[in-house]
Amino acid sequence: MSTQHPPIVHTVAALREAVAGWRARRESVGLVPTMGALHAGHRALMRAARARNSRVVVSIFVNPKQFGPNEDFAAYPRPEGADLAVLAEEAADLAFMPGVEEVYPPGFTTTVAVAGLTEGLCGAHRPGHFDGVATVVAKLLIQTAPDSAYFGEKDYQQLQIVKRLARDLDIPVEIVGVPIVREADGLALSSRNVYLSAEERRIAPALYAALRETAAAVAVDPHRAGAILTTAIASLGKAGLRVEYLELRDAASLAPFSGDLSRPARLLAAVHLGRTRLIDNVPVPPG
Numbered sequence: 001m002s003t004q005h006p007p008i009v010h011t012v013a014a015l016r017e018a019v020a021g022w023r024a025r026r027e028s029v030g031l032v033p034t035m036g037a038l039h040a041g042h043r044a045l046m047r048a049a050r051a052r053n054s055r056v057v058v059s060i061f062v063n064p065k066q067f068g069p070n071e072d073f074a075a076y077p078r079p080e081g082a083d084l085a086v087l088a089e090e091a092a093d094l095a096f097m098p099g100v101e102e103v104y105p106p107g108f109t110t111t112v113a114v115a116g117l118t119e120g121l122c123g124a125h126r127p128g129h130f131d132g133v134a135t136v137v138a139k140l141l142i143q144t145a146p147d148s149a150y151f152g153e154k155d156y157q158q159l160q161i162v163k164r165l166a167r168d169l170d171i172p173v174e175i176v177g178v179p180i181v182r183e184a185d186g187l188a189l190s191s192r193n194v195y196l197s198a199e200e201r202r203i204a205p206a207l208y209a210a211l212r213e214t215a216a217a218v219a220v221d222p223h224r225a226g227a228i229l230t231t232a233i234a235s236l237g238k239a240g241l242r243v244e245y246l247e248l249r250d251a252a253s254l255a256p257f258s259g260d261l262s263r264p265a266r267l268l269a270a271v272h273l274g275r276t277r278l279i280d281n282v283p284v285p286p287g
């Protein structure tokens with residue numbers, strides 16, 4: 001296991017120079033976009049990239065454009081030393097760590113907005129969030145020009161949006177979704193789990209348990225989905241989780257569930273636990 005972290009570049013020019021060197025040797029490049037605070041979920045993205053590419057670039061950029069005015073941009077964890085240790089252990093080839101002015105120089109006025117897919121679920125509760133995500137991801141894909149880029153299925157709506165923007169903007173990249181990594185008790189890994197108190201951490205796995213149970217019940221009786229979801233929302237509330245949304249959607253288009261399980265469906269949720277917002281999702285029928 002390497003203890004030496006990879007070279008760090010802070011500018012788009014230096015990123016492009018490194019990638020051009022690899023391209024000249026016909027090496028393939030995988031990009032793992034992150035906001036740092038790296039955990040086992042990010043490691044899974046890096047390993048997926050390593051399995052398919054000879055070079056792995058990890059970007060670390062806490063993107064101000066995807067945080068609302070009352071969200072945790074300032075408080076978002078930025079453990080740079082620990083993050084570089086993870087990059088060393090995962091043998092990443094390059095860390096791209098631009099400053100805000102490098103990504104959004106004075107006079108920057110462009111927004112990438114993906115219509116439709118961004119409108120419900122998290123998009124309904126975090127106005128402007130997905131425009132911020134789509135804008136920065138489009139930039140990272142154009143700056144790095146990787147063969148493939150890796151995104152976690154935990155941010156399931158984000159993954160569908162990124163696939164769509166790459167397709168719509170003719171960005172020649174394969175967008176690869178990587179399954180959710182969970183704690184032993186089922187809690188999906190998230191950089192924001194550090195906000196949970198000990199008591200909240202004890203309650204948090206109830207979200208995944210409820211998602212699995214609900215998905216199984218819908219798989220048995222899809223036409224009762226509405227009633228099944230109502231019961232699930234009530235029991236999540238009893239467990240101490242305030243439900244922002246719990247919804248069944250078509251797994252690819254995110255259109256509302258039609259009651260027909262001949263196409264893959266997805267059950268997605270966001271809940272609040274104290275000051276922490278948790279999101280999670282499962283396939284229907286459950287895997």
Ligand code: PAF
Nearest residue numbers: 033034035063133136155
């Ligand atoms: O999923 C994330 O960590 C972020 O939304 C991303 C894709 C790195 C864009 O800032």
